[in-house]
Amino acid sequence: MTLKVLASQLGVHPSTVSRVLHAGPRGARGAASSETAQRIRDMARQLGYTPDPQASSLRTRRTHLLGVIVPRLSDLVLALMYEGIEEAAALSGHSTFVMNSHDDEREQRRKTEVMLARRVDGLIFGDAHLDGRLLPELAGRGVPFVLMNRRVPGFPSATCDDVRGGELVADHLWAAGHRDVAVIAGEPFASTAVDRTSGFTARWRELGGHIPADGVVWSGFDTAGGREAAEKILQTNATRPTALFAVNDFAAIGAMGTLRSHGLGVGQDMAVVGFNDTSLAAELPIPLSSVRSPLQEIGRTAVHMLREVLDGQDVESVRLEPTLFVRESSA
Amino acid sequence: MTLKVLASQLGVHPSTVSRVLHAGPRGARGAASSETAQRIRDMARQLGYTPDPQASSLRTRRTHLLGVIVPRLSDLVLALMYEGIEEAAALSGHSTFVMNSHDDEREQRRKTEVMLARRVDGLIFGDAHLDGRLLPELAGRGVPFVLMNRRVPGFPSATCDDVRGGELVADHLWAAGHRDVAVIAGEPFASTAVDRTSGFTARWRELGGHIPADGVVWSGFDTAGGREAAEKILQTNATRPTALFAVNDFAAIGAMGTLRSHGLGVGQDMAVVGFNDTSLAAELPIPLSSVRSPLQEIGRTAVHMLREVLDGQDVESVRLEPTLFVRESSA
DNA sequence: GCACGATGCCCAAACGATTGGGCAGTTCGA
DNA sequence: TCGAACTGCCCAATCGTTTGGGCATCGTGC
Numbered sequence: 001m002t003l004k005v006l007a008s009q010l011g012v013h014p015s016t017v018s019r020v021l022h023a024g025p026r027g028a029r030g031a032a033s034s035e036t037a038q039r040i041r042d043m044a045r046q047l048g049y050t051p052d053p054q055a056s057s058l059r060t061r062r063t064h065l066l067g068v069i070v071p072r073l074s075d076l077v078l079a080l081m082y083e084g085i086e087e088a089a090a091l092s093g094h095s096t097f098v099m100n101s102h103d104d105e106r107e108q109r110r111k112t113e114v115m116l117a118r119r120v121d122g123l124i125f126g127d128a129h130l131d132g133r134l135l136p137e138l139a140g141r142g143v144p145f146v147l148m149n150r151r152v153p154g155f156p157s158a159t160c161d162d163v164r165g166g167e168l169v170a171d172h173l174w175a176a177g178h179r180d181v182a183v184i185a186g187e188p189f190a191s192t193a194v195d196r197t198s199g200f201t202a203r204w205r206e207l208g209g210h211i212p213a214d215g216v217v218w219s220g221f222d223t224a225g226g227r228e229a230a231e232k233i234l235q236t237n238a239t240r241p242t243a244l245f246a247v248n249d250f251a252a253i254g255a256m257g258t259l260r261s262h263g264l265g266v267g268q269d270m271a272v273v274g275f276n277d278t279s280l281a282a283e284l285p286i287p288l289s290s291v292r293s294p295l296q297e298i299g300r301t302a303v304h305m306l307r308e309v310l311d312g313q314d315v316e317s318v319r320l321e322p323t324l325f326v327r328e329s330s331a
Numbered sequence: 332m333t334l335k336v337l338a339s340q341l342g343v344h345p346s347t348v349s350r351v352l353h354a355g356p357r358g359a360r361g362a363a364s365s366e367t368a369q370r371i372r373d374m375a376r377q378l379g380y381t382p383d384p385q386a387s388s389l390r391t392r393r394t395h396l397l398g399v400i401v402p403r404l405s406d407l408v409l410a411l412m413y414e415g416i417e418e419a420a421a422l423s424g425h426s427t428f429v430m431n432s433h434d435d436e437r438e439q440r441r442k443t444e445v446m447l448a449r450r451v452d453g454l455i456f457g458d459a460h461l462d463g464r465l466l467p468e469l470a471g472r473g474v475p476f477v478l479m480n481r482r483v484p485g486f487p488s489a490t491c492d493d494v495r496g497g498e499l500v501a502d503h504l505w506a507a508g509h510r511d512v513a514v515i516a517g518e519p520f521a522s523t524a525v526d527r528t529s530g531f532t533a534r535w536r537e538l539g540g541h542i543p544a545d546g547v548v549w550s551g552f553d554t555a556g557g558r559e560a561a562e563k564i565l566q567t568n569a570t571r572p573t574a575l576f577a578v579n580d581f582a583a584i585g586a587m588g589t590l591r592s593h594g595l596g597v598g599q600d601m602a603v604v605g606f607n608d609t610s611l612a613a614e615l616p617i618p619l620s621s622v623r624s625p626l627q628e629i630g631r632t633a634v635h636m637l638r639e640v641l642d643g644q645d646v647e648s649v650r651l652e653p654t655l656f657v658r659e660s661s662a
Numbered sequence: 663g664c665a666c667g668a669t670g671c672c673c674a675a676a677c678g679a680t681t682g683g684g685c686a687g688t689t690c691g692a
Numbered sequence: 693t694c695g696a697a698c699t700g701c702c703c704a705a706t707c708g709t710t711t712g713g714g715c716a717t718c719g720t721g722c
Contacts, residue, residue: 003678013703014702015701019680019701030698030699031700033699052450052679053448054385054678054679058678058680058706059678059706060680072414082404095449097428100414100417116381254614257616283554283585285616333709343671344673345710349711350710361670362670362671385709387708389710390708
């Protein structure tokens with residue numbers, strides 16, 4: 001079914017059909033009489049005509065394709081954000097490509113080029129590195145993009161207010177009477193890690209607390225990272241902390257494993273708080289306190305921001321509010 | 332950068348450029364002299380020419396786009412399969428759309444139509460329902476597709492050998508001395524659930540065991556489903572089983588929660604075995620025995636099969652071998 | 663010296679949609 | 693009654709590639 005055969009069915013010119021089908025129901029202004037318009041719409045529906053996006057974007061220079069690059073979709077956090085993206089993109093008639101970069105700069109580049117070769121209208125990066133060279137370069141080339149989940153100063157991003165999240169945890173642990181704490185800080189190239197950690201430590205000091213130099217341990221975001229970091233904390237800290245803040249639920253779960261194997265009771269000998277409140281947190285044998293960030297909402301927001309960028313508006317970064325859920329692991 | 336400007340740069344006709352750039356390095360047979368060919372390739376690289384996929388697929392009627400529909404990408408199992416898909420698709424120059432259908436037939440339809448409107452070359456369904464009407468319909472319309480993860484008789488699929496997986500669990504639990512068992516069976520519309528369950532029960536009976544009617548409980552695939560199912564099993568079974576087989580790790584985790592809240596020790600008062608061996612299984616406080624299925628491999632296989640279908644070959648369904656990992660929850 | 667097959671290119675017509683610019687015919691105001 | 697403005701539509705170019713079909717030129721065999 002093409003415009004041409006549809007038009008010839010109706011005894012009308014393709015251009016007329018095109019105009020009618022684009023005018024929205026409010027009126028094909030000057031393109032056709034309202035009865036012709038109705039005939040066209042009816043026939044289009046009846047024959048199941050859908051415009052060929054390849055053909056139309058060849059002419060219009062817009063593909064309605066958005067590229068999404070994330071570290072890995074098997075990370076629940078990113079998968080949920082992507083659900084938000086898919087939803088919002090569909091609402092505005094866009095389709096999305098997702099690719100995994102595994103947080104590797106070469107892959108980021110490669111996948112970006114693949115996306116650009118596909119002529120995406122714009123990109124959403126969920127894997128921005130604070131020290132990366134890719135983004136400034138793309139901005140220089142005039143490629144439209146926004147960041148999601150992680151921010152980088154100078155570029156528009158949709159994130160959780162991670163600093164605030166860290167503060168919430170500090171307030172909670174302080175109020176619960178803890179005075180010796182340690183942080184499993186995540187990867188230093190990710191703003192999520194840096195902001196959550198700095199939000200926590202800054203507030204902790206504000207409250208009058210002290211955090212020793214080896215009380216902040218950088219690590220992977222996964223269970224293995226959490227395990228190793230917790231091990232390190234137990235080994236190196238002069239006074240054993242009574243509470244752990246892991247900037248990621250999976251790292252928290254890994255840490256809980258380490259505690260267990262050292263014979264320490266989670267929530268009793270040591271409080272643990274995670275971040276993101278993934279669906280697992282509440283389901284653990286000892287339910288994990290965690291900061292919930294509005295993951296789908298972040299994804300949706302990223303899409304809206306990117307649409308604004310594509311419309312030529314300039315956009316402000318958005319930080320969405322997190323909420324702390326206190327559970328047995330720190331109660 | 333278009334073919335035309337590239338050609339005029341070189342003082343040569345666009346068609347010549349096109350032919351050279353498609354001929355592969357082995358020789359532009361009759362299209363140009365080998366030195367012209369080299370000049371063309373050099374200039375193309377230098378100017379960073381990439382062909383416009385919209386334009387080319389307009390002409391060739393092939394988009395090199397594959398559509399992937401899954402219940403939800405936030406399900407780790409599907410996310411990992413998708414990683415395999417992405418990898419394999421990239422290797423053959425295809426790009427992939429993913430969409431979530433939430434296991435809802437209306438959504439499946441809607442997303443399928445969106446994909447077809449985008450003119451994908453073929454589809455991979457990760458959300459097939461045994462009793463669905465969509466697939467036969469699509470087959471009738473001549474839409475090329477393959478199934479992944481779940482199978483439906485009559486259509487080509489790449490799955491784990493779920494029956495075999497169920498048998499492995501039956502063998503293990505029987506050998507460990509269990510005689511009263513129950514199954515948290517998952518959703519009856521999914522072949523994964525049905526096959527794992529039937530593999531288990533058939534082998535169990537083969538071994539001389541007996542499973543009462545209320546020993547098989549259908550449920551959701553998530554923790555909530557597992558929790559409810561376990562609750563039901565504890566309530567209704569005349570003799571309390573000593574082992575539980577959940578066809579999904581998340582359901583198993585939910586079940587473990589229920590056992591705990593009933594004061595039952597996992598692995599001591601009751602053995603639990605899950606399925607898929609998601610990365611969490613080994614990390615739980617009481618590590619979960621689970622059947623590992625080769626998730627990425629399933630994704631890759633689905634892509635290969637779809638490519639064969641697109642090439643007009645007819646393909647056989649593939650069942651990949653699972654492996655049981657025994658851990659503390661059933662040792 | 664001529665037919666013939668390579669070789670090395672160019673021409674032009676698609677593919678399906680969009681869009682600026684027409685051009686008749688009608689309506690309306692003066 | 694005439695010009696202007698509007699209505700309702702058609703024409704044709706265009707987006708960037710691909711591809712069947714040329715058409716010279718050159719070398720070769722006889």
